[in-house]
Amino acid sequence: MSEASLSHILVIGAGPVGMTAALALRHQGLPVTVLEAEPKQRVRPGSRAIFIHKASLKHLDEIFPGLAGTFAADGIVWPVKRTFWRGKEVYVRRYPAPQPNALPPFTSLPQVRAEAHLFAACEAAGVQFVWEDGATKVESSPEGVAVTTQSGKVWHAPYVIGADGAHSVVRKQIGVQMKGTRSANTFIVVDIQEDEANPLPLERVFHYQHPAMDGRNVLFVPFAGGWRVDLQLFETDNADDYNGEEGVRRWLPRVMDKKYAERITWVSAYQFLQVVAESFCDAHARVLLVGEAAHLFAPFGARGMNSGIADAVAAAQAIRQALASGGDAAKAAVRSFEQERRAAAEYNRDAAGTALHHIQGRAFPINIQRRLAAAIAPLFPKAGRWLDEGPYGPKTGPSLASKY
Structure with missing residues (x-):
């Protein structure tokens, strides 16, 4: 040595x-x-x-x-983020271009x-x-x-x-x-290469209970050169049915243009710790x-x-x-x-x-809160904003918990 x-x-x-x-x-x-x-x-x-x-x-x-x-x-x-509840848009926010x-x-x-x-x-x-x-x-x-x-x-x-x-x-x-x-359910995380000749609008889109996915949540996040697609499975799902390139090709055309099923660059399945x-x-x-x-x-x-x-x-x-x-x-x-x-x-x-409970909680109180917020969002934008912010969790914390 x-x-x-x-x-x-x-x-x-x-x-x-x-x-x-x-x-x-x-x-x-x-x-x-x-x-x-x-x-x-x-x-x-x-x-x-x-x-x-x-x-x-x-x-x-x-x-x-x-x-x-x-x-x-x-x-x-x-510049835009959108949130949907069972296929219906309940919140949209547009941001000014960075200075x-x-x-x-x-x-x-x-x-x-x-x-x-x-x-x-x-x-x-x-x-x-x-x-x-x-x-x-x-x-x-x-x-x-x-x-x-x-x-x-x-x-x-x-x-x-x-x-x-x-x-x-x-x-x-x-x-x-x-x-x-550890989370009880599995998340399928997919990278998609963008079609540079005909790209999608740059929008972060979150679907609560996507109707094309039998009520599973789906998140779309753009990044330089592509898209991150997160599919949030139920606890009772067999992750193998949705995982891997072949598994993703079966469900991805239900939520994106079918051309993206041929543009998959990475697939991973997680139970988050x-x-x-x-x-x-x-x-x-x-x-x-x-x-x-x-x-x-x-x-x-x-x-x-x-x-x-x-x-x-x-x-x-x-x-x-x-x-x-x-x-x-x-x-x-x-x-x-x-x-x-x-x-x-x-x-x-x-x-x-807290965010996980907000978007996936099955208990009666959170279910009622989400449904009520989605129903009144067209008249009360704060309700739609509450749904939109749920996946992020609280933004402020104790004095010792400096930013992130």
């Missing part, structure tokens, strides 16, 4: 949250190395996390000026393109990357952290940020458990967890990657403060990060759960 003494801060994982953490550390003036288990030229299937909130764009611009503009220029902003040189309210683009922009920024900022050598062992102490990788190399660092995803080795190595639930790590740092306050290493949410409100971006920026700030202070003050800085971001994660988990 070889030894490699390294004063750099280590980031484990080169996904969007890990690269954001690396950029944030460089913005704080700290040297950083990213360790990634996969190859540099890895193929990342599917559009994955497509929606980036304005709050996240602001974070990105703060740590690397101009990066938000790059994201916005490559992504799209849909020139101003950040848009959001941008929508495939995660692989977002990662490409983040990687280019990391290279420009002087972030070092080590590919195909992920962490296998993480040992923390009051003095720092030793990370052993797949090659047998041992890296030493004063602090480590674990951004290695849902199956985080870092989280498991520091003995932290996830707590929460709603879990948060018991702690976002180790016992010695030397290892910090961010993104899916720390939390997994249902997709409502696009809270996953956006929350991870906020985690990453906060983690870098905490490490800079810890290095500047030392001693008990250093531990306090990391534990303050841990408390703040865990509170935000718990809020986001609960908000996503």
